[in-house]
Amino acid sequence: MAKKVDFDTPALSEYLQIPVLQEGAMAHSSPFVAKPAHQEPLNFPGELVEDWHDQAIAKMEDLSKTSRSFSLFLDICVHCGSCTDKCHYFIGTADPKNMPVARQELLRSVYRRYFTFAGKYFPNLVGAKDLTRETLDEWHSYFHQCSECRRCSVFCPYGIDTAEITMAARDILDAVGYGQKYDNEILTKVLKIGNNLGLPGPALAATLEDCEEDLEEETGLPVRMPLNEKGADVLLITPSADFFAEPHIDGLMGYAKVFHQAGISWTMSDYASEGANFGMFIGNYPTMKKVAERIRTAALELGVKRVIVGECGHAWRVAYSFWNTLAGTGHGAAADDKYAQMLQKQLDPRYPAPQHIIEFTYDLLQRNALKIDKSANDHRTVTFHDSCNVARGTGMGGIERGQFILPREVIKAVVNNYVEMDSSTMFEETFCCGGGGGLLTDDLMELRVKGALPRMNALKKVFDDEGVDTLAAICAICKSQFTKVLPFYDMPMHMITSVHQLVGDALVFENND
Amino acid sequence: MLTGLFAILFYAATAILVVGVANRIAAYWRTPAPLKIPTMPAPRTQGGMVYRMGREVVLFESLFRSNKWIWIFGWMFHMALFLVLLRHGRYFQESPWFLTEVVQPFGKYGGFAMIAGLAGLWGRRFLVERIRYISTPSDHLMLILLLGIGISGMMMTMVAHTDIVALKHFMIGLMVFDWKPLPADPVLIAHLSLVIILMVIFPISKLMHAPGIFFSPTRNQIDDSREKRHIAPWAAEMEK
Numbered sequence A: 001m002a003k004k005v006d007f008d009t010p011a012l013s014e015y016l017q018i019p020v021l022q023e024g025a026m027a028h029s030s031p032f033v034a035k036p037a038h039q040e041p042l043n044f045p046g047e048l049v050e051d052w053h054d055q056a057i058a059k060m061e062d063l064s065k066t067s068r069s070f071s072l073f074l075d076i077c078v079h080c081g082s083c084t085d086k087c088h089y090f091i092g093t094a095d096p097k098n099m100p101v102a103r104q105e106l107l108r109s110v111y112r113r114y115f116t117f118a119g120k121y122f123p124n125l126v127g128a129k130d131l132t133r134e135t136l137d138e139w140h141s142y143f144h145q146c147s148e149c150r151r152c153s154v155f156c157p158y159g160i161d162t163a164e165i166t167m168a169a170r171d172i173l174d175a176v177g178y179g180q181k182y183d184n185e186i187l188t189k190v191l192k193i194g195n196n197l198g199l200p201g202p203a204l205a206a207t208l209e210d211c212e213e214d215l216e217e218e219t220g221l222p223v224r225m226p227l228n229e230k231g232a233d234v235l236l237i238t239p240s241a242d243f244f245a246e247p248h249i250d251g252l253m254g255y256a257k258v259f260h261q262a263g264i265s266w267t268m269s270d271y272a273s274e275g276a277n278f279g280m281f282i283g284n285y286p287t288m289k290k291v292a293e294r295i296r297t298a299a300l301e302l303g304v305k306r307v308i309v310g311e312c313g314h315a316w317r318v319a320y321s322f323w324n325t326l327a328g329t330g331h332g333a334a335a336d337d338k339y340a341q342m343l344q345k346q347l348d349p350r351y352p353a354p355q356h357i358i359e360f361t362y363d364l365l366q367r368n369a370l371k372i373d374k375s376a377n378d379h380r381t382v383t384f385h386d387s388c389n390v391a392r393g394t395g396m397g398g399i400e401r402g403q404f405i406l407p408r409e410v411i412k413a414v415v416n417n418y419v420e421m422d423s424s425t426m427f428e429e430t431f432c433c434g435g436g437g438g439l440l441t442d443d444l445m446e447l448r449v450k451g452a453l454p455r456m457n458a459l460k461k462v463f464d465d466e467g468v469d470t471l472a473a474i475c476a477i478c479k480s481q482f483t484k485v486l487p488f489y490d491m492p493m494h495m496i497t498s499v500h501q502l503v504g505d506a507l508v509f510e511n512n513d
Numbered sequence B: 001m002l003t004g005l006f007a008i009l010f011y012a013a014t015a016i017l018v019v020g021v022a023n024r025i026a027a028y029w030r031t032p033a034p035l036k037i038p039t040m041p042a043p044r045t046q047g048g049m050v051y052r053m054g055r056e057v058v059l060f061e062s063l064f065r066s067n068k069w070i071w072i073f074g075w076m077f078h079m080a081l082f083l084v085l086l087r088h089g090r091y092f093q094e095s096p097w098f099l100t101e102v103v104q105p106f107g108k109y110g111g112f113a114m115i116a117g118l119a120g121l122w123g124r125r126f127l128v129e130r131i132r133y134i135s136t137p138s139d140h141l142m143l144i145l146l147l148g149i150g151i152s153g154m155m156m157t158m159v160a161h162t163d164i165v166a167l168k169h170f171m172i173g174l175m176v177f178d179w180k181p182l183p184a185d186p187v188l189i190a191h192l193s194l195v196i197i198l199m200v201i202f203p204i205s206k207l208m209h210a211p212g213i214f215f216s217p218t219r220n221q222i223d224d225s226r227e228k229r230h231i232a233p234w235a236a237e238m239e240k
Ligand code: SF4
Pocket: A086, A087, A088, A089, A098, A099, A100, A103, A145, A146, A147, A148, A149, A150, A151, A152, A153, A161, A162, A163, A166
């Protein structure tokens, strides 16, 4: 990828700098608007409706009845400013509207005007504003400058989560026919074909066969990549980027090697060949549910006992936190909950549902069920990037902080040289890669590069000082985003690696040791 | 005349405060959080959640982690306010109970801490560019109101003492609907007027953060989404 020349890559520095405000610095950044062909299949109006004003207000009314966080978060912010310097997009762009509270304010000002006493009678006093056509444009711009990473919610004294506000705003925009092209086009594909790529079943089968050949060549063993195999124990749900993109695909082959070594029967499904669920990004419950239900359907049809999720950040958030709610894919449904009981009766209660591939591999490592040669990774010095959705939206291993512990334990079990980045940019305070939340599109390249600044800053330090040459991650979006933005910050794009590639490389296969 | 006016104002303000806050709380109570959204890592048990909420409410843990200046001023103001409020218990009880007695000396100086905290918070609204940017006129007015209450209160404690025995009779009289005269002290009148304004705007302002935090799903939910199905009534309808 050639560097773009129409914006400057921010400069890295010894310590993270909080920028001086530059009003309007990113006012020009707005993603492509969805076409009718991407809106209508999701039951959204094809284009901006005539009565957008009334429809938008009606949608807000609806949200205030269906989701507590909507009116609660809009009501209780005290403008304390605690969140103002916590967003990577603010740090990277200096645009004050990218401060989390200012982003919320874009929606809050309208909510106040139409739904609160103070805003109805004293609008200027409380910063309430009428909903105008310009407001919609501003929403389309700035609510697509938030990756729904939830970093701000960690630092808010009331836990106000700007991601929730962004999701609500995108839901309103969709409801009036003013959606975002990238997200809605992808959702249209997954609902029609089964994955975000629009890769049909036969093409997927062919890809997997190619992978099997590569694996056989590498290991000398018939490591399988099964598709649609009824009666398998495990259904693997992974982001479709794993089927074609670098470095994702090496991670996919890593999973296959682990399954092979563990001797567990598993399968993928072409009907549910997508772990990603962009329904979350657009904040639309019915859409998110529809996408999640494809996995439930596939699990029922294939008769699997376990569902395991591959390396993908927001997919894991949806799976871990929402699948049980959306599609009964989990445990502990009420006895009279027929819908959820259907699948729950089938799933093996001894395993968490769903389970992360990291949890699965970690268990095997704990039981010494995998033969590992760490020195196979000795040419690398590895650091790990906590992906925002995994860090602040999920857990692992059934223990508090498991989402930080398990991936590190897996990495440390397969590599000798491991380095941690600055802890104020890690764990629950991790910085987003800059491309999450449905923003991983070329029309938002400037935002993506600038939003990556805080992570790049911390990475550059260990790159220079500790000789880190491998950046491991467990998120498909992080992997794609880093591949694109690393060169802007003078680091090699290939340093980004799937954790399961590291695992796969260190696995010892019986007949070749 | 003055007594009657303030008696009526106090009744009205109390009614607005109680009904208004109850209304908002009822709305938060009724509205489901359709998805599990605790900010992770989150406690895995009910007890753990109560502990987390307790740390937020008592220590302002998230704020502490975020910004030490806002934390110092904010925490100082709130804790001092708490002491001062406890101290005010003596105007509502014939013979003050133990706790009210104990806090008397602390509450007295707590007023200074309260004013200092408020001044610090207000200063930041001018001095820190980011906070200046997000401040609305109502944010300034709210601080002025609280400062007014604090300063008028401190004046009565430290400079010009008011007739607190008469005030106590007035307050207790209000509670049993047997009005006793209110001392016509201008500082006291100012203090009480500002308090009445605060009571009235409470339910329609950001002051709702006080009860609101307990309803915040990112802080009051438990990390058990895989073990227990969580579903909103309206969402369950979609499965029928
Ligand atoms: S959720 Fe993340 S991207 Fe959005 S405002 Fe908060 S910190 Fe910024």
